[in-house]
Amino acid sequence: DGGITQSPKYLFRKEGQNVTLSCEQNLNHDAMYWYRQDPGQGLRLIYYSQIVNDFQKGDIAEGYSVSREKKESFPLTVTSAQKNPTAFYLCASRVAGGHHNEQFFGPGTRLTVL
Amino acid sequence: AQSVSQHNHHVILSEAASLELGCNYSYGGTVNLFWYVQYPGQHLQLLLKYFSGDPLVKGIKGFEAEFIKSKFSFNLRKPSVQWSDTAEYFCAVSGGTSYGKLTFGQGTILTVHP
Numbered sequence: 719d720g721g722i723t724q725s726p727k728y729l730f731r732k733e734g735q736n737v738t739l740s741c742e743q744n745l746n747h748d749a750m751y752w753y754r755q756d757p758g759q760g761l762r763l764i765y766y767s768q769i770v771n772d773f774q775k776g777d778i779a780e781g782y783s784v785s786r787e788k789k790e791s792f793p794l795t796v797t798s799a800q801k802n803p804t805a806f807y808l809c810a811s812r813v814a815g816g817h818h819n820e821q822f823f824g825p826g827t828r829l830t831v832l
Numbered sequence: 833a834q835s836v837s838q839h840n841h842h843v844i845l846s847e848a849a850s851l852e853l854g855c856n857y858s859y860g861g862t863v864n865l866f867w868y869v870q871y872p873g874q875h876l877q878l879l880l881k882y883f884s885g886d887p888l889v890k891g892i893k894g895f896e897a898e899f900i901k902s903k904f905s906f907n908l909r910k911p912s913v914q915w916s917d918t919a920e921y922f923c924a925v926s927g928g929t930s931y932g933k934l935t936f937g938q939g940t941i942l943t944v945h946p
Contacts, residue, residue: 749932751933751934753936758841758938758939760836760936760937760938761876761924761934761936763933763934763935808876814932820881821932821934823868823875823876823877824875825874825875
């Protein structure tokens with residue numbers, strides 16, 4: 719089955735700890751994205767990557783970091799510098815190129831800071 | 833910068849009622865427009881998209897949307913909703929040199945009563 723997997727589904731973290739969210743895709747997509755979803759605010763872009771070993775900040779990158787060492791993987795680290803990290807995090811991928819190519823989304827990770 | 837506005841935060845309908853969800857965007861160039869749906873407990877998935885041609889686009893599950901360029905709008909419609917349409921709906925736009933990045937609206941929660 720082709721698709722995007724995110725793990726874990728639920729994650730709890732103490733304040734001051736860094737935590738890494740996993741995102742893997744087997745769709746052979748070049749581009750990958752991380753969004754944060756908060757109630758009433760839609761999805762906001764954190765980071766994106768068009769190609770391996772390259773990534774750019776999105777609209778709300780502060781307090782987050784990413785890496786793209788493999789085409790299939792785009793992990794997101796939520797650092798202790800993120801002021802309000804409790805949220806639902808969604809990973810997506812798409813075929814690079816035309817703007818009309820839609821993004822495909824993973825099931826998400828719900829992060830709660832205790 | 834792109835922005836998307838969805839007019840209704842929560843819409844409540846009875847089965848068989850007609851649905852129209854408003855979406856307006858701001859962007860001066862060529863845009864690609866999307867409606868995504870998030871059913872309870874499921875992945876965000878594409879309902880339909882517009883990138884060129886006929887401004888009336890049809891999607892899955894009987895949904896359609898009309899792109900009105902002069903009004904910067906891309907409203908979602910369905911003639912007769914079902915209980916299974918209960919979900920959150922997101923309008924999104926990409927365009928220009930955005931590298932396929934999506935800007936999402938705030939989302940509209942649709943509740944359909946049997």
